[in-house]
Amino acid sequence: MKDYLYEDVSLKSWLLTTDHKRIGILFLLTITFFFIIGGVAATLMRMELATAPGDLVSADVYNRLFTLHGTVMVWLFLIPSIPATLGNFLLPLMIGAKDLAFPRLNLLSWYVFLFGGLLTLWSIIIGGVDTGWTFYTPYSTTYTNSHVIMMAAGIFIVGFSSIFSGLNFIVTVHSLRAPEMTWTRLPLFVWTLYATSLIMVLATPILSVTLVLIAAERLFGVGIFDPALGGDPLLFQHLFWFYSHPAVYIMILPGMGVISEILPCFARRPIFGYKFIAGSSLAIAVFGFLVWGHHMFAAGQSLYAGLVFSFLSFLVAVPSGIKVFSWTATLYKGSIRFDTPMLYALGFMGLFTIGGLTGLFLATLAVDVHLTDTFFVVAHFHFIMVGGMLMAYLGGLHFWWPKMTGKLYPETLGRISAVLIFLGFNGTFLPQFILGYLGMPRRYYAYPEQFEFLNVISSAGAVLLALGYALPLAYFTWSLIKGRPAGADPWNAAGLEWKVSSPPPHHNFETIPVVEQPYRYPRPGHE
Amino acid sequence: MKTHLLVWLSLMLLLGLTVVAWQYHLGFLMALAIAVTKAALVIAFFMHLRKESPLTKFVAGAVLFWLLILFGFTLADYFSRLGF
Amino acid sequence: MKIGGVPLFPQQADTGAAGVDMVALVVCAICGLLALGVLVAVVYFLIRYRAGSDVNRDNPPEGHLPLELSWVGGAVVLSLVMFIFGARAYYDLRVAPTDSFEIEVVGRQWMWKIRHPSGRREINTLHVPLGTKIKLKMISRDVIHSFYLPEFRTKHDVLPGRYTDLWIEPKKLGRFTLACSEYCGTDHSRMKGEVVVVTPEEYESWQALSPLTSVQRGERLYLKMACDSCHEYQDGQVVSGAPLLDGIYGSTVGLEAGGSTKVDDDYLRRSILRPKAQVVAGFQPIMPTYEGRLSEEELLDLIAYIRSRSGSTVDDGGKK
Amino acid sequence: MSSPPELGMQFSDLRQQKDAYRLGAWVFVASEIMLFAGIFLVYLIGRMTHPEAFTEGSHELNQFLGAVNTAILLTSSFSVAVAVSKAEDKKYRTASWLLLLTAVMGICFLGIKAYEWYEEYERARVPGLNFTYEGEHLPGLLLFFWFYFTSTALHAIHVTIGVLVNLWFAWVCRYRAHWVPDPSPVVLSGIYWHLVDLVWIFLFPFLYLVGGAS
Known part of the structure; x- marks a missing residue:
């Protein structure tokens, strides 16, 4: 029987596929394309910032670059990254289903994403947007002359892709689990996808409304967010962060899930604290909605709202702490192997811990007043989104690459890339914490002399980081042609997805698979 | 059928009530209360939430919870800031 | 401690700066300990339990309820500690003392316009007297800006359409950084200036070089716009159905539409620009709107004048 | 064992498929409710800041037609x-007629709504098109009419989709009943139509009535 890749190789069969695995691959290709675009923008920015005066590009170009970088990375890469690729590919496999509950909706989700993404790109090609990915009003509505409406339309459309995927995942997890796949046997990656989907379904509509309002202000001269026309700019921030703070958890939760899969496999022992990790994913999804105001401590919201939001922000850190604690304990009494996915996972743990803990500085009211809108914030969220999510994404890609393609990648190069990215990342972003505390604001394309030294280090780190990202791109492509065949279970891993051949057959499972307790390591009869 | 008819009648009655209240200066909370009652009737009887599985009820409850978050926290800021 | 020739801690130019740094250090200590704990544990486990090492691996625990719960409890307690420290310092940072001296700031793309009580104005430079509690009353003419003083460890967004404030108490003479930290368009990174802290005597003589105080300018404007044709009495009678302005500032007035409001700067501003939105109880909505007829600076002058008629020289938020 | 033709390959039995459809519909409803909730929140804050303007705006609307439209939607x-419960009892002919009736009522609703829009257009109250107003409540009234048009237009788009869906299932139930041996799709379209109704239940009083008669 042929696998899903070779069942039918015509282009039409790919463009009209309803197979979740193929759609996962389509998403993978698409977001890699967007990642490269966002990465080029980041490189140009770091080059500009290597010297204090603004000498490489003009201020307007720089402002367009960081908007492009933020928008593309957040909406066209990070949000779909793990859910739409690995999630799409693995969710049915992991729960013993033949596909997602709504396969055609899944395909529609990709087309919608592609269309919205291209529209967003189009807004950049015709001249770009200079508002920052946050679109703060009234700058974005009244003052800028850039193509805000086009970009808002693009992101508005991409939002529907998010909602469709979330809906599909929620229904699939509820109704398509194999008969013995109880909630307490669900892989932790599935738990995090479930929590992520909740956020996608409930928060994204608010972003859609907000973008519609922005476009309307520009088109019709109505001032919902413009005080000159009787509106309130803080209302925009409330609505925007009601989506965008939970969106940060869309960007990290699936990463946490991936790590929870990789760690027990390479520590060769069951995961520590399964129920706490699963529960904390849901807790993060719910608490994540209660803290958006911590983006507005110095923005003019009321003092009391600030106090409440600060308090809740500390509480949302607790479930993340539970995860780090449980992962650490998973290493205890293990038999640890250092394959590429494990190196990425360990890198994730280090960087996510730093990212999470520096978040506490920003949750602390008085300190946040000093640090908000400085490079400290930039460093903090890059530790979470890049140090965390991107490391997890790459770790997951290395872990499941043999499953997805049936091929092995060169292990040594994989390890080198993991180490390179870890070092390059720290080189880029650690100095930015100091820059922030020294008072260098964000979104500055020219800055005072005294910050130059740290910026040079940061830019140098970015070079390493870029190299680190280029490597996997090269050897993954190479492995497709020359890689050795992987076999069904190259890591000797537990989990239903490893029970089918690599690459999996078209409908995943011929018969309903037998489900065991999750993370049965060491695998009896395999060691 | 009979339940549906009763629900429809009460909905029309409530509609009448809103319009009458409007004649005598319909307050915001009053309007909200009537609308919520109507919505509850539609959800419970027309959409059969009453007879749906606990899971569906949970989804409905979740939306309510998230609405409370959205409105509660945003309005809390406005009330404490502007003192309406 | 220096790094690349730059001190690791920026100077503390404000009396409150040490407090903020203190809170940051507390958070840093707690987070540092946690990070160190995780790091040591991870590295130790990685080395000890690497594949092939000869150690006891019997019965690896799959969970430990008391341990997990105590970790949760510990995290909550630590969070509370940080929250309380941060909240207390924030309260001090945000709530200006009632006896502070007020300077007005108007932000626009891409400069800071500053006006002192004496009427002296400056651009992108803020002269302040040492050891004085100063409240900056800020508003923007266009987009959102943020008035950021890193050496004073404070900032606040400057919004169009609404007054926000920031207070400082300089404790060091010298020149310090002033920056805009909320992205505001093309020249955002050039929207910066200096805070010059001078002795109170120097400040006095510096300030004395000014034409008119804001209250004086406000009074002229008040007469020029003929506000007095309605807001005055004759023989103890209100002339034409407009509330008296004497003593109104800081009081709480009932509203025609129900409810009540405190008369503070924002209320006065709204009442000048959109008088019909919140009419004082007992009056008719007959005042014309002044939207678009007054600049932000003129509004500040008028409000300063109206306040002076209640004997109030600063915006004390109506707390008398 | 051969599975019934209407069963998707990803499902193991009809019951599972039915549950999945139901849950999907409700999650979709949840998402839609959040969408409209965002607009309501903005409306609420607009109302808080411009109470008089919003009241004046509501006085300019046609309460009578609004109430008629509400009655139509509630009846639909x-x-x-009823159509859904008939379909569940496999009485597809009756269900078909009722669905057709629903669609007709939806079209009536849209017609009346269009007439109202025309009225407001005549009075120069369409922001971005011909809004002209010289009075006291300027920014507030503009906001009000913007909300009015955005929310009613968004709602009308939903009504239009609902009408098409109802017509489709009316046709299917009448001529292709064998396509729906399981009435789930009809149930789902019913849930969608109720959602349309739910939104209007809130829109009507808040746009037309709050603040009382002039």
């Missing part, structure tokens, strides 16, 4: 609820 919700 009733008819679709």
Whole structure:
């Protein structure tokens, strides 16, 4: 029987596929394309910032670059990254289903994403947007002359892709689990996808409304967010962060899930604290909605709202702490192997811990007043989104690459890339914490002399980081042609997805698979 | 059928009530209360939430919870800031 | 401690700066300990339990309820500690003392316009007297800006359409950084200036070089716009159905539409620009709107004048 | 064992498929409710900041037609609820008629709504098109009419989709009943129509009535 890749190789069969695995691959290709675009923008920015005066590009170009970088990375890469690729590919496999509950909706989700993404790109090609990915009003509505409406339309459309995927995942997890796949046997990656989907379904509509309002202000001269026309700019921030703070958890939760899969496999022992990790994913999804105001401590919201939001922000850190604690304990009494996915996972743990803990500085009211809108914030969220999510994404890609393609990648190069990215990342972003505390604001394309030294280090780190990202791109492509065949279970891993051949057959499972307790390591009869 | 008819009648009655209240200066909370009652009737009887599985009820409850978050926290800021 | 020739801690130019740094250090200590704990544990486990090492691996625990719960409890307690420290310092940072001296700031793309009580104005430079509690009353003419003083460890967004404030108490003479930290368009990174802290005597003589105080300018404007044709009495009678302005500032007035409001700067501003939105109880909505007829600076002058008629020289938020 | 033709390959039995469809529909409803909730929140804050302007705006609307439209939608919700229960009892002919009736009521609703829009257009109250107003409540009134048009237009788009869906299932139930041996799709379209009704239940009083008669 042929696998899903070779069942039918015509282009039409790919463009009209309803197979979740193929759609996962389509998403993978698409977001890699967007990642490269966002990465080029980041490189140009770091080059500009290597010297204090603004000498490489003009201020307007720089402002367009960081908007492009933020928008593309957040909406066209990070949000779909793990859910739409690995999630799409693995969710049915992991729960013993033949596909997602709504396969055609899944395909529609990709087309919608592609269309919205291209529209967003189009807004950049015709001249770009200079508002920052946050679109703060009234700058974005009244003052800028850039193509805000086009970009808002693009992101508005991409939002529907998010909602469709979330809906599909929620229904699939509820109704398509194999008969013995109880909630307490669900892989932790599935738990995090479930929590992520909740956020996608409930928060994204608010972003859609907000973008519609922005476009309307520009088109019709109505001032919902413009005080000159009787509106309130803080209302925009409330609505925007009601989506965008939970969106940060869309960007990290699936990463946490991936790590929870990789760690027990390479520590060769069951995961520590399964129920706490699963529960904390849901807790993060719910608490994540209660803290958006911590983006507005110095923005003019009321003092009391600030106090409440600060308090809740500390509480949302607790479930993340539970995860780090449980992962650490998973290493205890293990038999640890250092394959590429494990190196990425360990890198994730280090960087996510730093990212999470520096978040506490920003949750602390008085300190946040000093640090908000400085490079400290930039460093903090890059530790979470890049140090965390991107490391997890790459770790997951290395872990499941043999499953997805049936091929092995060169292990040594994989390890080198993991180490390179870890070092390059720290080189880029650690100095930015100091820059922030020294008072260098964000979104500055020219800055005072005294910050130059740290910026040079940061830019140098970015070079390493870029190299680190280029490597996997090269050897993954190479492995497709020359890689050795992987076999069904190259890591000797537990989990239903490893029970089918690599690459999996078209409908995943011929018969309903037998489900065991999750993370049965060491695998009896395999060691 | 009979339940549906009763629900429809009460909905029309409530509609009448809103319009009458409007004649005598319909307050915001009053309007909200009537609308919520109507919505509850539609959800419970027309959409059969009453007879749906606990899971569906949970989804409905979740939306309510998230609405409370959205409105509660945003309005809390406005009330404490502007003192309406 | 220096790094690349730059001190690791920026100077503390404000009396409150040490407090903020203190809170940051507390958070840093707690987070540092946690990070160190995780790091040591991870590295130790990685080395000890690497594949092939000869150690006891019997019965690896799959969970430990008391341990997990105590970790949760510990995290909550630590969070509370940080929250309380941060909240207390924030309260001090945000709530200006009632006896502070007020300077007005108007932000626009891409400069800071500053006006002192004496009427002296400056651009992108803020002269302040040492050891004085100063409240900056800020508003923007266009987009959102943020008035950021890193050496004073404070900032606040400057919004169009609404007054926000920031207070400082300089404790060091010298020149310090002033920056805009909320992205505001093309020249955002050039929207910066200096805070010059001078002795109170120097400040006095510096300030004395000014034409008119804001209250004086406000009074002229008040007469020029003929506000007095309605807001005055004759023989103890209100002339034409407009509330008296004497003593109104800081009081709480009932509203025609129900409810009540405190008369503070924002209320006065709204009442000048959109008088019909919140009419004082007992009056008719007959005042014309002044939207678009007054600049932000003129509004500040008028409000300063109206306040002076209640004997109030600063915006004390109506707390008398 | 051969599975019934209407069963998707990803499902193991009809019951599972039915549950999945139901849950999907409700999650979709949840998402839609959040969408409209965002607009309501903005409306609420607009109302808090410009109470007089919003009251004046509501006085300019046609309360009578608004109330008629509400009655139409409530009745259509009733008819679709009955249609669904008929379909569940496999009485597809009756269901078909009721669905057609629902669609007709939806079209009536849209017609009346269009007439109202025309009225407001005549009075120069369409922001971005011909809004002209010289009075006291300027920014507030503009906001009000913007909300009015955005929310009613968004709602009308939903009504239009609902009408098409109802017509489709009316046709299917009448001529292709064998396509729906399991009435789930009809149930789902019913849930969607009720959602349309739900939104209007809130829109009507808040746009037309709050603040009382002039």
